[in-house]
Amino acid sequence: MTLTEGDQHAGWPESGLEGSTPPEDNRFTAMAVSAVLTLVLGIGLFTLPVPYVVETPGPTYNTIGVDKAGKPVISVKGRETFPANGNLDLTTVYVEGGPEGYVSVLSAFAAWVDKSKAVYPVEMIYPEGVTKEQSDQENAVAMATSQEDAVAAALNELDIPFxxxxxxxxxxxxxxxxxxxxxxxxxxxxxxxxxxxxxxxxxxxxxxxxxxxxxxxxxxxxxxxxxxxxxxxxxxxxxxxxxxxxxxxFPVEVTISLQEVGGSSAGMMFALGIVDTMTPGDLTGGRKIAGTGTISPDGSVGPIGGIGQKMVGAQRAGATVFLAPAANCEQVLGHIPDGLRVVKIENLAEAKKAVELVGAGQDTAALPTCTTD
Structure with a gap:
């Protein structure tokens, strides 16, 4: 049979072999396979690890409250203590990436567009080659050191010699x-x-x-x-x-029961919690106050990382006042969540004064804040 244009289908004979797939079905199959491959490649691309670290707001812990087992976060032996109400919340940050596991392209992109999160090159957060075990150990040592420094700072503030x-x-x-x-x-x-x-x-x-x-x-x-x-x-x-x-x-035995957190940035809030525990009455007046900052034995408050995420975490937990290290003011400006009052803190004495003013419901307008000056 002579083929005519009307009898031709992309070069196929008028009477093909029995069971052959028509060309239209072949094209559909090829398109479907291509789409699946594109999807698989796309998913693979978005799940590829990238050398970044993502910081996300973490939970808060009340230093004058109780832990998950119902035990006081701070307990003191060898000196009279007093029940404390309200909240002196330390703030935390979840870290994804580096030795804590990889960050995917998709996760990094999602964090970039989420104002509550922060994305950093991994080398800005972790030394090259550090392992998860090393990181965990360093955080545990930093936490133990910060607790001892917090006790020293609190005793100095209370004029208790050691x-x-x-x-x-x-x-x-x-x-x-x-x-x-x-x-x-x-x-x-x-x-x-x-x-x-x-x-x-x-x-x-x-x-x-x-x-x-x-x-x-x-x-x-x-x-x-x-x-x-x-x-x-x-x-x-x-x-x-x-x-x-x-x-x-020390002339007293101070135990801080908090296993979930590592690092040194809780030092100031630990020190405030110890001062409140060893002082009659409530420093907070029953209010919810949060903060962050390292502490030195002489009471100096130092800078920390992830303050933007910590402010968000504090606001989400219901705090209205946030105590921030003065050295972090540059990172504070422009990132304060709605409804949160940030007080700039240089040392433990300033932090205690701020808490007392807020707790007593007095005018706090004179308390120092981060400015552009």
Whole structure:
């Protein structure tokens, strides 16, 4: 049979082999397969890991409340304590990415368009090569240290004396003190000044302006004297180049029961909780106050990460007042959730005063805030 144009279907004979698939069905099958492959590739692309970290608002924990088992978050033995009402909430952040698991393209994109979340390159949050186990251990150590520092800061605020020593935790390579000072050494004096706090060392090194300084330490009960020429850190401050930790002897036993949180940013709120627990009456007046910030034994409040997410978490939990480290003001401005009053805090005394004013229902207009000045 001679084929005519009307008898032809894309080159197929008029009478094809029995059971053959018509060309229209072939095209449909090809399109369907292509669509499925495109979908699979698209899903694969969106689930690919990317080198970013996503921070999301986490829960709050009341430092003058109870834990999941119904036990007080803060308990004190060896001194009279007083029941505390209201909330002094520490705030948290969920972290996704880095050693905590990968972030997908889709997750990163969703976080970018969500104002309550933040996205950072992973190297801004974690050192290169750090494992989850290392990260968890560092967070646990930071939490334990912050709790001890919080006890010291609270006792200082309450004028309760205690003993403290400044101990060397580590001596990095290429440090000015390498080969002279050792981990476990306890500072006795620097430049002839008895070392009672880190500030004594900092002030003496600054006064000597980089000149060699005499350092006396206690090493396993023996007095060791070394002459060390300080180095300079990135901020231009003279340093001995050692990692330090405080060794405290407290007249009271303070237990903080909170296993869910790591890191050092809860220090200020722990210190406030201890002060409230050991002070008659309610600092908060029954109100819900939240905050964040590291704490030093002398009461200085330091900056933290994820403050934008912590403010959102505080507002969602019902707080109307948020205590923020002064050093975080740049990150606070422009990110304050509706209905949340942010108070700028330099030290524990300021934090306590702010809580007392809010709790008493007094005028808080004079309390410091973050400004663009």
């Amino acid at each position: 003993d403290q020593k400044l101990k060397i935790a580590g001596v990095p390579e290429s440090s000015p003190s390498q080969g002279k000072l050792e981990p476990g050494d306890v500072f006795v004096s620097v430049g002839g000044k008895p070392v009672t706090a880190l500030k004594v060392i900092q002030d003496e090194l600054a006064a000597e302006a980089g000149q060699p300084v005499t350092v006396v330490v206690d090493r396993n009960g023996n007095s060791v004297t070394e002459t060390i020429t300080p180095g300079k850190n990135a901020a231009g401050r003279y340093i001995l180049g050692v990692q330090l930790q405080y060794d405290f002897t």
